[in-house]
Amino acid sequence: MDNFTAAEQIRIKLIYKIQEIKNDGYSISEISRLLGKDRRTIKIYIQGEVHDLCKQFQKKK
Numbered sequence: 121m122d123n124f125t126a127a128e129q130i131r132i133k134l135i136y137k138i139q140e141i142k143n144d145g146y147s148i149s150e151i152s153r154l155l156g157k158d159r160r161t162i163k164i165y166i167q168g169e170v171h172d173l174c175k176q177f178q179k180k181k
Contacts, residue, residue, distance in 0.1 A: 138165045 124132065134155075141151050148166065152159045 132170055135165045135170050138162055142166050
């Protein structure tokens with residue numbers, strides 16, 4: 121991974137996990153319940169490209 125912090129690396133792993141679960145056929149609501157995350161967060165992580173999502177969070181700081 122590029123020069124990401126430990127927190128960003130954890131987020132990247134979560135994004136990949138969410139995308140993998142979605143590809144297995146789970147709905148956004150099901151993924152939300154499984155992982156204890158908000159449905160809006162799940163939707164953003166499913167629709168976005170991992171590298172771009174990390175850049176997005178860096179800009180908000």
